[in-house]
Structure formats: structure tokens, C-alpha cells
Amino acid sequence: MLNRSKLQSFMKFWDSIEQKLVGFLGIFALAVALWQVIGRYATPDHAISFAEEIIVYLMIWAVMIVSSQLVKRDGHVRPDLVLRILPIQVARWVEVFNCLVAIIFCGGMVWYGSSIVETAIMIDEVSSSDLQFPMWIYYLALPVGTGLMTVRYIAKLIDYIAFYDAGTMKPGHVLHDNVDGLETPKLN
Amino acid sequence: MGYLFFALFFGLLAAGMPIFLVLGTCAAALFFASGHELVGVAQTICNDMNSSTLMALPLFVMASAFMRSGGIATALVNLAGVWLGGVRGSLGLITVVSCTLFAAICGSSVATALAMGSILVPAMIERGYPRSFALGVVGASGTIGIVVPPSLALLLYGIVTEQSVPRLFLAGILPGLLQAVVFFLWVMYYARKHNFPIEPKRPVAERVQMTIRGLPSLIVPVVVLVGIYGGFVTVTEAAALAAITSLLVSLLFYKGFRWTKTLDVVADGIRSAAAIMLIVATALALGHWVTESGIPEKLVQFTVDHEFSRWQFLLAINVLLLVIGCFLEVIATLLLIMPLLAPVLKPLGIDPVHFSIIFTHNMEIGLIHPPVGLNLFVLSTIVAAPISEVIKGVFPFLVLLIICLGIITYVPELTMWLPNYVFGPATH
Amino acid sequence: ADEPLLIRCSLDTAPSHGRNKAFQDYLAKLEAQSGGRIKTKLYESGQLFKDLEVAKAMLQNQVEMACPGSWVITGIVPDADAFQLPVLYGRTADEVHKIFDNEAGKLINAKIAEKLRGQVLGPWIDLGYENWYSTKTPLTSLDSVKGLKVRNSGGPGQAWRAKFVGAIPNTTAWPSVPLSLSQGVFDTLVSTNESLVTAQLWDAGVKYAYEDHQFFAMYIPMISTTFWSKLTPDLQKLVTGIWAENIPTYRAHMAEAQTKARTTLEAHNIKFVDPSAEQLAADRKRMMPEQESLAKELKLSPDVVKLINAGFPSA
Numbered sequence: 028m029l030n031r032s033k034l035q036s037f038m039k040f041w042d043s044i045e046q047k048l049v050g051f052l053g054i055f056a057l058a059v060a061l062w063q064v065i066g067r068y069a070t071p072d073h074a075i076s077f078a079e080e081i082i083v084y085l086m087i088w089a090v091m092i093v094s095s096q097l098v099k100r101d102g103h104v105r106p107d108l109v110l111r112i113l114p115i116q117v118a119r120w121v122e123v124f125n126c127l128v129a130i131i132f133c134g135g136m137v138w139y140g141s142s143i144v145e146t147a148i149m150i151d152e153v154s155s156s157d158l159q160f161p162m163w164i165y166y167l168a169l170p171v172g173t174g175l176m177t178v179r180y181i182a183k184l185i186d187y188i189a190f191y192d193a194g195t196m197k198p199g200h201v202l203h204d205n206v207d208g209l210e211t212p213k214l215n
Numbered sequence: 216m217g218y219l220f221f222a223l224f225f226g227l228l229a230a231g232m233p234i235f236l237v238l239g240t241c242a243a244a245l246f247f248a249s250g251h252e253l254v255g256v257a258q259t260i261c262n263d264m265n266s267s268t269l270m271a272l273p274l275f276v277m278a279s280a281f282m283r284s285g286g287i288a289t290a291l292v293n294l295a296g297v298w299l300g301g302v303r304g305s306l307g308l309i310t311v312v313s314c315t316l317f318a319a320i321c322g323s324s325v326a327t328a329l330a331m332g333s334i335l336v337p338a339m340i341e342r343g344y345p346r347s348f349a350l351g352v353v354g355a356s357g358t359i360g361i362v363v364p365p366s367l368a369l370l371l372y373g374i375v376t377e378q379s380v381p382r383l384f385l386a387g388i389l390p391g392l393l394q395a396v397v398f399f400l401w402v403m404y405y406a407r408k409h410n411f412p413i414e415p416k417r418p419v420a421e422r423v424q425m426t427i428r429g430l431p432s433l434i435v436p437v438v439v440l441v442g443i444y445g446g447f448v449t450v451t452e453a454a455a456l457a458a459i460t461s462l463l464v465s466l467l468f469y470k471g472f473r474w475t476k477t478l479d480v481v482a483d484g485i486r487s488a489a490a491i492m493l494i495v496a497t498a499l500a501l502g503h504w505v506t507e508s509g510i511p512e513k514l515v516q517f518t519v520d521h522e523f524s525r526w527q528f529l530l531a532i533n534v535l536l537l538v539i540g541c542f543l544e545v546i547a548t549l550l551l552i553m554p555l556l557a558p559v560l561k562p563l564g565i566d567p568v569h570f571s572i573i574f575t576h577n578m579e580i581g582l583i584h585p586p587v588g589l590n591l592f593v594l595s596t597i598v599a600a601p602i603s604e605v606i607k608g609v610f611p612f613l614v615l616l617i618i619c620l621g622i623i624t625y626v627p628e629l630t631m632w633l634p635n636y637v638f639g640p641a642t643h
Numbered sequence: 644a645d646e647p648l649l650i651r652c653s654l655d656t657a658p659s660h661g662r663n664k665a666f667q668d669y670l671a672k673l674e675a676q677s678g679g680r681i682k683t684k685l686y687e688s689g690q691l692f693k694d695l696e697v698a699k700a701m702l703q704n705q706v707e708m709a710c711p712g713s714w715v716i717t718g719i720v721p722d723a724d725a726f727q728l729p730v731l732y733g734r735t736a737d738e739v740h741k742i743f744d745n746e747a748g749k750l751i752n753a754k755i756a757e758k759l760r761g762q763v764l765g766p767w768i769d770l771g772y773e774n775w776y777s778t779k780t781p782l783t784s785l786d787s788v789k790g791l792k793v794r795n796s797g798g799p800g801q802a803w804r805a806k807f808v809g810a811i812p813n814t815t816a817w818p819s820v821p822l823s824l825s826q827g828v829f830d831t832l833v834s835t836n837e838s839l840v841t842a843q844l845w846d847a848g849v850k851y852a853y854e855d856h857q858f859f860a861m862y863i864p865m866i867s868t869t870f871w872s873k874l875t876p877d878l879q880k881l882v883t884g885i886w887a888e889n890i891p892t893y894r895a896h897m898a899e900a901q902t903k904a905r906t907t908l909e910a911h912n913i914k915f916v917d918p919s920a921e922q923l924a925a926d927r928k929r930m931m932p933e934q935e936s937l938a939k940e941l942k943l944s945p946d947v948v949k950l951i952n953a954g955f956p957s958a
């Protein structure tokens with residue numbers, strides 16, 4: 028028998044690791060951008076030419092990692108109008124179907140993404156700028172990100188099948204740009 | 216294959232599947248059906264995401280998240296309030312002005328309605344404004360920001376249709392101002408008619424002091440616009456600077472969050488961006504297949520065969536957008552529709568820059584169009600009001616919006632004059 | 644009868660571009676002469692793939708034929724960046740052809756076969772001389788480029804040259820150039836007369852040109868090895884034979900297009916400066932001391948460098 032509370036506390040720990048990692052990648056990307064702009068005007072002789080390239084790699088990694096959080100919070104943008112109208116038990120099984128498709132798609136992306144990574148390593152692919160960045164590191168974001176999403180979708184599927192609670196698991200639009208833990212500011 | 220495509224597309228949408236999955240699954244299915252290796256879907260996603268222009272998107276979204284949690288949004292409202300005291304219905308006018316300012320950075324009208332609504336709607340109700348009016352003015356004013364630069368919708372439109380982003384940004388200014396002025400005048404008229412309360416006029420010294428305190432909240436739009444149009448930075452760099460300045464202004468000046476929370480705020484911003492980025496990636500992959508499938512040619516052929524005129528075509532688009540506006544945000548819709556539509560514009564003699572503003576404006580109407588629109592849902596959840604009350608409040612603005620749309624559609628100069636004046640006429 | 648074998652070919656330039664015209668002609672001839680055993684489909688204007696992505700796409704069997712510029716495959720086949728060696732700065736087309744139509748070219752073809760699993764069709768097809776073009780700053784010598792943001796087509800070799808003259812290098816794929824230019828991503832670009840004409844870059848603000856022939860650009864025509872091995876020997880012969888037969892014509896057309904393009908650019912008020920032969924030689928001499936370290940940085944194989952140097956004994 029699976030120990031759900033232990034699993035949940037592990038997931039909580041895992042969430043916080045994802046969160047901090049993504050925050051760090053984002054800050055780093057902003058710093059690189061600032062460095063590029065200031066560098067271009069302050070020390071044009073030493074200005075870096077590949078800042079935007081690095082920003083792309085950092086941001087894509089951050090986006091791919093954080094996407095699994097969106098699965099967990101039901102934050103992926105979706106038209107849930109029909110789901111709201113359907114009887115709750117029907118909606119449940121539509122959600123099961125959605126999870127299955129998601130697992131197949133994300134699983135496929137893990138598979139093909141890995142093959143892209145493999146190819147890139149095999150042919151020593153580097154970016155065509157003067158940075159000559161090893162492209163497999165960039166490509167790896169895809170299988171890793173979709174892999175994390177696959178895990179979350181599997182967890183969700185199990186929830187819908189084995190631990191369904193009509194009260195808390197109603198489908199509904201979650202605004203994806205809500206920020207946690209911060210109060211609504213007051214007017215003065 | 217076209218029918219298979221549309222059946223799959225709308226079937227999955229109806230099942231409430233996340234948009235990125237709908238687009239990705241369609242892309243994969245059709246890639247496979249036309250005899251391509253499936254690895255191409257993954258490779259295309261990697262290739263299309265590897266774009267520095269595209270990175271402006273998560274950076275702008277981050278900037279708007281910082282503004283919301285960092286106290287800049289509140290500062291904007293206060294700044295607008297300082298100078299509108301003493302005018303009847305000033306809170307309504309403040310809403311129009313501060314929504315325009317906030318949306319000028321935020322770029323999403325749903326997010327604007329949420330951020331501004333949670334501050335301003337309770338304030339208006341407290342001061343005795345009718346609840347339906349409070350909801351209506353917030354819901355409608357948020358739609359201004361989508362056309363005023365910088366706009367996420369226009370940025371993405373530029374990426375999908377390969378148009379110059381600075382040109383699109385300029386195109387949005389006059390139509391956005393037109394809408395703001397029309398709303399402003401309407402609120403003044405309505406407030407007088409219904410005898411809305413007057414906010415106290417503050418003494419000049421206090422006004423100056425509060426203005427100074429409010430000024431840093433305007434740094435972000437200034438940095439972005441001066442940066443881009445002064446030719447100092449690229450759009451992507453401008454987006455990064457917007458994020459950096461809003462982070463610094465929040466941390467050091469308005470202190471909306473403590474610096475120890477910085478990593479979390481950044482991560483939350485990226486999470487908001489990720490929801491859009493995944494859709495972008497799969498939309499571009501689908502667009503890639505659509506080009507190859509010949510569907511755009513068939514669509515053009517269809518409109519030519521049925522002798523659709525330009526305005527009939529635009530009307531058909533309008534209806535389509537109203538329907539989609541029931542359940543989707545502007546950006547998701549844009550990514551859903553534009554890959555199909557972009558190749559059709561030129562053959563029909565429609566200027567893509569002019570169309571960008573018509574399209575976003577149409578979308579906004581779809582969002583607040585009764586009986587269902589996403590913005591209506593968002594507003595009703597802010598104060599737990601029934602949808603019908605929101606609709607009642609939004610209705611007059613809806614009429615004004617439709618009038619604005621007519622002007623924008625039939626007076627192309629309003630859209631085209633500024634970009635053509637600054638950049639010279641486009642040649643394609 | 645068997646199904647005809649389908650060749651999907653992807654180019655990212657417009658149908659009016661010389662390379663596209665060459666492939667339109669070549670693929671039509673191939674289809675006709677194969678007696679229905681080969682069918683071809685040409686995707687143009689990057690509608691299927693940008694050149695930057697096409698070599699990889701061929702490796703993944705997304706297309707059967709491609710003709711990427713040498714500069715877009717340097718990330719996978721570093722030797723393709725040999726065009727940037729200082730010894731080749733400001734050389735004529737004939738001088739460059741002599742190098743790459745022979746041993747040096749064969750060496751690179753072998754690398755392409757190994758890394759990209761692509762069979763090179765035969766002699767490479769010219770794009771033409773690459774020069775500097777700018778929007779705001781008049782260009783009169785290499786010194787005028789100092790401090791400018793210079794777009795190149797790819798490969799660390801071109802970035803090296805930009806840095807050598809004190810400019811800030813930027814790599815942008817051709818289909819994105821007009822847009823990026825109008826967005827201020829760069830203010831100067833390295834390209835050819837004909838490329839500027841096809842994109843009408845005077846509309847994007849290009850006003851000055853410094854025609855120093857900093858390198859001679861060539862596209863490498865290739866067919867996927869997987870597909871190649873499906874062809875019977877007589878079809879294989881047809882594929883390479885038609886190419887070999889027509890390449891002199893294709894090259895002549897490209898050269899013509901470049902000459903005509905210069906006239907068009909001048910008609911659109913783009914000011915050209917042509918450095919003298921002495922100036923080119925002096926600038927080349929200035930670059931030569933860095934050749935050895937550059938070759939290492941670009942990961943060029945010593946054999947290729949040796950073969951190229953051997954073509955210019957006086958340098």
C-alpha cells in the first residue's frame with residue numbers, strides 16, 4: 028500500500044525545489060540581459076554578442092520545468108465550458124480521457140525529445156553563433172519538461188480514477204497568472 | 216484530411232483539453248497522417264522556441280507579475296486618483312486611466328481586469344457606486360491595454376505573421392487612445408446623470424507629493440517605449456529591462472514584497488509565462504504543418520469561389536472570434552487562429568498591420584460579449600456577483616466598443632498613420 | 644509498377660532566387676529523365692524549414708534533399724567554416740572554386756557524409772561575394788564597421804571577423820533579416836548584393852555597401868544517404884549526372900544575378916565603395932597572423948587548412 032502522506036510531503040519538497048530552481052534561472056536570465064545592454068554602451072569592445080542566446084536557453088529551461096506545476100494546479104489554459112455543463116460523473120471520465128491523451132503526448136515528447144538529444148550528442152551539434160553552445164543541453168529541456176509533466180498527469184489520472192472527490196475536483200478555470208501568498212494591495 | 220483536422224481540433228477543444236495539448240496532438244496526428252517522421256514535431260518545437268524575439272513574451276509576462284505583486288499597480292491607481300479628485304464619478308475615470316496605464320505594460324485584459332478589479336471594484340462599491348457599473352467599467356477598460364503598446368497580443372501576432380513588432384505597437388496607439396477617450400467621456404456623462412460621488416480634492420502640496428511618489432510606477436512604460444523607439448534596445452531587451460525595472464521598483468520603492476520572496480515572485484512570473492509559451496510552441500508546430508498541408512490555399516480558394524468580399528470575410532472572422540471569446544483569452548485564441556489565417560490575409564488584400572488591430576479589438580469584444588465571455592467570468596468571481604449583473608454593467612461599453620470597431624475597420628488611417636509616419640510605408 | 648520515389652527538397656530563399664531557379668530546373672529535369680521513377684516536390688521560402696534547420700531535418704528523414712549554405716552547417720561540420728580563413732579574404736570566384744571543387748571540397752564532402760549522412764550531389768553552387776552593408780554609418784574601409792552591430796549568416800568564423808574589426812557580431816537566419824533589421828537587432832549585415840535585392844532591403848533602410856568580397860559563399864547540394872541507398876545505380880547516376888551537367892550554367896546564372904543586383908542596389912541609392920586590390924591584400928595581411936589560432940578555434944581539421952593554404956603559396 029502506497030503511503031500517501033509520505034508521498035505528499037515528498038511532492039511538497041519537490042515543488043519547492045522546482046520553484047527555487049525556476050526562480051534562479053529567471054533571475055540569471057534577467058542579469059544576462061542587463062549585462063548585455065549595459066555592456067554594449069559602457070564597454071563596447073568587450074560587449075557580449077550571445078546574451079540573447081543564453082537568455083533563450085535559460086528561459087526555455089525555466090519554462091519547461093515550471094510547466095509541470097501548471098499541470099498540478101490545472102493552470103494550463105483550456106476551454107472548460109463544456110466540462111462545467113456536463114454532469115459531474117461524465118466530466119470525471121472526460122477528464123480521465125484528457126489525462127490519457129496528455130500522457131501519450133507528453134510521453135511521446137519525452138521519447139522523441141530524447142532522440143533529438145541523442146542525435147545532437149552523436150553529431151556534436153553546437154549553435155552556429157560564436158558561442159558554439161552544445162545544443163543537446165538546450166534540447167534536453169524538452170524531454171525533461173515533458174517528463175515532469177507526464178509524472179504529474181499520471182498522478183492526476185490516479186486521482187481521478189481511484190481518489191475521486193466530486194467536491195474538490197470539479198473542473199474550473201484557474202487563472203494562470205495568479206500570484207500566490209501575496210495579499211491584494213489596498214488603496215490609500 | 217481537412218475534415219479530419221477540423222473534427223479532431225474542435226473535438227479536443229470541446230473536451231476541455233489544455234490548448235497546448237489540442238494543438239500538439241493535432242500537429243502530431245497530421246504530421247503522421249501526411250507521412251512525416253514524428254520526431255519532426257519535437258524538433259520543430261525545439262527550433263521554434265529557439266528564438267530571441269519570442270523571449271520578449273515571458274519577460275513581459277514576468278514584468279506584469281512583478282507589477283501586480285510589487286505594489287506598482289496600486290501606485291498607478293493612486294497616481295491617477297491624485298489629479299481626478301473633485302470630478303464627479305472620479306473613481307470611474309480613475310479606472311479608465313489606470314487600466315490603460317496598467318495594461319500598457321501588462322498586455323492581457325483578463326489579467327488587467329483581475330489586478331485592477333481586485334483593487335478598484337471594492338473601492339467603488341464602498342463609495343456607493345452601483346456594483347454593476349463598477350464591474351462594467353473595469354471589464355471594459357481592461358480591453359484598452361491590449362492595443363496600447365507594449366501588448367503581448369501584438370507581440371505574438373508579429374511573431375506568428377512575421378510583421379515588425381515596433382510597427383504593430385505604433386499601430387495600436389491611436390485606436391487605443393480613441394477607445395480610452397470614448398470611455399472617459401461616457402463615464403463622465405454617466406456619472407453626472409446618476410449623480411455619482413465626488414472624491415475630495417486634495418491640496419496642491421499633497422498632490423505634488425503623491426505624484427512624485429507615483430512617478431516610479433511610470434518608469435516601466437517609459438523604459439520600454441524610449442528603449443524601442445529610441446533605437447537603443449531590441450524588443451527582447453526592452454522586455455527584459457521592463458522586468459528588471461519593475462522588479463527593482465517593487466523591491467526598493469513600493470516594497471510590495473520582501474527581497475527574500477524574490478525567487479518565488481520570479482518563478483510565479485515564469486509560471487504565468489509558461490502557460491502561454493507551451494501554446495506558442497505547439498501553435499507554431501501546427502502552423503508549420505498547416506502551411507505544408509495546403510489548407511490555407513484551400514481556404515483562399517473557398518473564399519474566392521464563394522466571392523466573399525473583404526467585409527464578408529471580416530464579418531465571418533468576427534463571428535468566429537465572438538464564439539471563441541466565450542471560453543478563451545485573446546492570446547490563446549490568437550495562437551489558435553492566426554496560423555490558419557495569416558497566409559490568407561495578403562491574397563484577400565487585407566493589410567496585416569491593420570488587421571492586427573481589428574483582430575485584437577474583435578477579440579476583446581468576444582471576451583465581454585454576453586451571454587458568455589471569459590472576462591465576464593473573471594469579474595463575477597472578484598466580488599461573487601452573478602454574471603447577469605456584470606453583463607448589465609458591461610453592456611453600454613460593449614456598444615461603445617462596437618462603434619470603435621467600426622471606426623477602426625473603416626478608417627484604416629487611424630491605425631496606419633502613425634507606423635507609416637515613423638517607419639515609412641511598408642512595402643511587401 | 645513501383646510507386647515513384649519522392650524527393651522533398653527544402654530551400655529558405657524565395658522562388659526568384661538563383662538557387663531556387665537552379666533547383667526548379669534540376670528537379671524538373673530529374674523527374675522527366677527518370678521516366679516516372681522519381682517524383683519531386685520543392686518547398687521554397689522556408690515554408691517547410693529554414694536552412695538553419697534543414698540539415699538536421701534531412702538527418703531525421705523529414706526531407707530527402709537540401710542545399711544549405713556552408714555557414715549553416717558549421718555547428719555540425721566545423722570544416723564548412725573554412726571559407727572564413729584569412730587566406731581566403733577578398734579572393735575571386737575562380738580562386739575559391741579551384742580550392743573547393745578539388746581535394747579540400749572532397750574532404751568536406753566526406754565529413755558531411757559521415758556527420759549528416761548526406762551524399763553531396765557534386766560541385767557546390769555559388770551564392771556569391773559576401774560584403775558589408777549598413778543602414779546609418781557610411782562604409783569606406785574595414786575601420787568604419789567598428790562598434791556596429793553586424794549580422795552574419797552563421798558560423799563562428801564570421802563572428803571572428805566582426806570581432807577582428809571591432810564590431811559586435813550577431814547571427815540571424817536569412818528569413819528573419821528584414822524583420823530584425825527593422826527592430827534594430829543589428830544595423831549592419833554581411834550578405835550579398837543579390838540577397839539584398841530579393842529582400843528589397845533598401846526599404847529596411849540599407850544605404851551603404853563596402854564590397855570587399857570578404858568571403859565567397861557557396862551552398863552545398865546534398866541528398867540523404869538513406870534515400871540515396873534506395874536508388875538503383877542508374878538512378879544514382881542520373882541524380883549526380885544531371886547536376887554535373889548543369890552546374891556551370893547554374894553558376895553562371897548566379898554570377899549574372901549578382902552583377903545585375905549591384906546595378907539595382909545603386910538605382911535604389913545604395914552607395915558602394917570598392918577597396919583596391921592593394922587595400923584587400925593589406926587587410927588580408929593584417930588578418931593572417933590570427934589564422935592559426937582561428938583555425939583551432941573553429942575546430943578546422945589541419946588537412947583542410949593545409950590544402951587551402953597550398954592553393955595560395957605566396958600568402
Ligand code: NA
Pocket residue numbers: 318319320321322323360361362363364365366367
Ligand atoms: Na498593452
Ligand code: NA
Pocket residue numbers: 537538539540541580581582583584585586587588589
Ligand atoms: Na463571447
